[in-house]
Amino acid sequence: MNANKSGARILLRDVVPRFLELYPGVELDLVSEGRLVDIVEQGFDAGVRLLEAVPQDMVAVRFGGVVRFIAVAAPSYLQGREPPDTPDDLHAHSCIRQRLPSGKRYRWEFSRRGAEVAVDVPGTLTLDDNDLLVEAAAAGHGIAYVPEHFARSRLQAGRLVTLLEDWCPPIPGLALYYPRNRHVPSPLRAFVDLLKDTGRERGTQGTTA
Numbered sequence: 069m070n071a072n073k074s075g076a077r078i079l080l081r082d083v084v085p086r087f088l089e090l091y092p093g094v095e096l097d098l099v100s101e102g103r104l105v106d107i108v109e110q111g112f113d114a115g116v117r118l119l120e121a122v123p124q125d126m127v128a129v130r131f132g133g134v135v136r137f138i139a140v141a142a143p144s145y146l147q148g149r150e151p152p153d154t155p156d157d158l159h160a161h162s163c164i165r166q167r168l169p170s171g172k173r174y175r176w177e178f179s180r181r182g183a184e185v186a187v188d189v190p191g192t193l194t195l196d197d198n199d200l201l202v203e204a205a206a207a208g209h210g211i212a213y214v215p216e217h218f219a220r221s222r223l224q225a226g227r228l229v230t231l232l233e234d235w236c237p238p239i240p241g242l243a244l245y246y247p248r249n250r251h252v253p254s255p256l257r258a259f260v261d262l263l264k265d266t267g268r269e270r271g272t273q274g275t276t277a
Contacts, residue, residue: 146229
């Protein structure tokens with residue numbers, strides 16, 4: 069199974085221990101990486117990505133609840149600066165940019181009342197890891213844009229504040245996906261069923277596409 073790190077962490081916490089206990093003879097090979105791959109071409113039975121990144125010809129099973137990306141900055145960075153009111157205001161700030169696994173820099177994506185905006189933000193520091201982005205923002209190096217759960221502890225401690233709240237709505241979260249028109253191996257079917265059961269127990273089970 070191919071998964072991003074966030075998805076792998078949730079599966080290791082919520083599903084994998086129970087699966088290995090119920091099926092001790094099954095080997096589970098979980099490859100964690102950030103880049104998007106063709107799971108069929110690369111020989112994986114299934115993949116895990118944000119629902120919006122799942123190809124249309126796949127069966128997708130949502131799990132883990134919704135995800136929210138937020139813009140954050142340290143109070144020390146904002147001292148003497150006007151906080152941004154709109155995504156376009158970010159052009160007047162120093163932003164901590166993110167390098168995607170593909171090598172491209174991520175264009176920050178915002179949405180409000182049906183209006184969607186993608187901003188190629190300015191900045192002199194580019195990182196490729198959400199934890200590092202949060203650390204750099206907390207150190208006062210600029211504004212970062214990260215999944216909310218990465219920044220939660222520093223927000224609660226007052227080391228970071230949230231910006232552009234109205235432009236950061238929740239989006240559908242992660243999904244496990246596999247080819248629609250291929251035979252589903254019995255171990256994968258068992259894993260999917262357990263994932264659905266776990267989602268129902270936690271109240272985070274989404275629809276199956």
